[in-house]
Amino acid sequence: MKILFMGTPAFAVVSLDALVAAGHGICGVVTKKDTPQGRKMRLTPPPVKTRAKELGLPVFQPDTLRDEAFSELLCRLDPELIVVVAYGKILPASVLSYPPRGCVNVHGSLLPAYRGAAPMQRSLMDGQETVGVTTMMMDEGMDTGDMLLTRTYRPGENECFGSVSDALARLGADALTETLRLMEAGSLVRVPQDGRLATFAPKIEKSEETLDFSLPARVLHNRIRALSPAPLCRTFTPGGALLKIVSSSLPGLAAAGEAGEVLTDGGNLLVCCGDGQTLEITELLPEGKQRMKAADYLRGRKLKKGDRLGRKEN
């Protein structure tokens, strides 16, 4: 099938590779523009662009899909189908209606739950034991199109967003190729979403990164893994140093302490939470340092029993 692929991050690269491996003709790859990133604000190409170039595919990085230039490009490429995986921009009706086979999207949740920008993170934050991906026919709504295929995944108790995203990227690619196979065979079944069951997964806001130890341990743990390996949850030491939390676990121990109180002097870093349960911080990233095991951090004697982690004092 002659396909126009639209996607941006590493999550989408897996699907792009799968399409190529499945022998589909990719007439073009549309991705977001290079953005300044990192300390030096160096212009960095999105992963999909890098991969597309390696594959020798033509890459397009339009400012907008809503102008004449893109319409002309669309006509020139003349795709039968558009596949969208984490592109990062809304497709206008003019684009959605162009390809005869329509537009297929790979979405990182089991729709109609978690429509929106950050489905995987929100699923983990909510402590969902089953997550997944859904392929769907796109329409003008936000992830409201008819569902095609799903794949489910059960993340481990401590599994972080990065790992889940990798897993779902593979499952998404798998679901995508199967969807296209069924489409070509004419046996694709479209399942309308029940809008009454819809939930939303808005993008992560900066304020959500700061840990509030008055919350229950499980809530904190889920947030930590949902935001790892990036952007990471943050808290502050009594000295005011920023501490990013990379990973944690729930030892299931009750504790009588104040919220954010460090309960140990060495070894494991146990912190008392609002519900009287403990959260074990297993890996962290001190400001200006490499990420390290919490036990290593304690070896440097930066925290001792009775210290309180929390918001920066002002």
Added chain:
RNA sequence: CGCGGGGUAGAGCAGUUGGUAGCUCGUCGGGCUCAUAACCCGGAGGUCGUGUGGUUCAAGUCCCACCCCCGCAA
């Protein structure tokens, strides 16, 4: 030249007003113990990021240049 932190034994850190390096852990050997991630004794392991750089009688410690890592901000 956006702001800032850091590069010292395998790991995490300390190192005061410049005088050739310490701590916790790990590791190796021995001991104690029914046993142990516990305890005791002992050992190995470091050109202190790079520069056959500058200052100095003497630099991890001051100055200069460069490389690398990280946080903030985007």
